[in-house]
Amino acid sequence: MPTWTALSQVSGRDAADTLAELCEDLTPEPVGSGVFEIEDGSDRWEVGIYFTESPDEIGLALLAAAQGANPFVISELPEVDWVAHVRRELTPVEAGRFFVYGSHDEDKVPADAEPLLIEAAMAFGTGHHGTTKGCLEALDRLLSSGWKPGRVADIGCGTAVLAMAAARVLPGTVLASDIDPVAVDVAAANVLANGLDGRVVCIEAVGFDHPMLDDAAPFDLVFANILKQPLIDLAPDMARHVAQQGRAILSGLLVTQAADVIAAYDAAGFDLESQEEIGEWATLVVTRR
Incomplete structure (x- = not known):
């Protein structure tokens, strides 16, 4: 068509x-x-x-x-079979211990990896974007340092790949929220496909505006892989929902935008722990004072 x-x-x-x-x-x-x-x-x-x-x-x-x-x-x-095209173009992504793949690459999953199945037909982030890869690598580094967060949330979850990564390696239930109801449906389907039903709960919410997020706070770790201005707008609410010494992994922003986001989170009570760059994209880890 x-x-x-x-x-x-x-x-x-x-x-x-x-x-x-x-x-x-x-x-x-x-x-x-x-x-x-x-x-x-x-x-x-x-x-x-x-x-x-x-x-x-x-x-x-x-x-x-x-x-x-x-x-x-x-x-x-032009009429293009985009799913077939994406399957040809997208290769698996390795991000620390995590391995993001489509079902057509199931035979490539390493035995010692934490697998995350995201089909090419699913929108909202397959793991190939520098921001998603950066968040997964940041989580891997924190885990390798011996840190084990208890309560975890993924705000603006898209496919829920970050929430599922946390659920693969941490106990407890991870909350994954998105403003877009289609994204929530996609996330829920991915959770089922990865055998994580009950480990990741997908909800529709604007930022932290949901009773389940309020009840579960304070969080030890929050992912927010969105955009610069939404990240800045979210900073005060992030401070209210992240525990003292808790961390947030922030991305969805260009390297040139990182300073503005860092300033907003500093004003909200967070210290910058690390900034990593993949191409033109930045991933920040901040710790609540």
């Missing part, structure tokens, strides 16, 4: 949300939309609209003009 994308940019989140909402009334109707912040400090937002029929170019142009947005750039995407 052919797919069309229509992409625009506009200043401000409210204008971006409004534009995406107005596009839903077009004919033919879009099958999806997304609003994404351009992480350069400009407060510019990208609006993506997705169609399975050729979109109304005039209607899109009028809506963009009415919201002060850039004209939509419309593209027709």
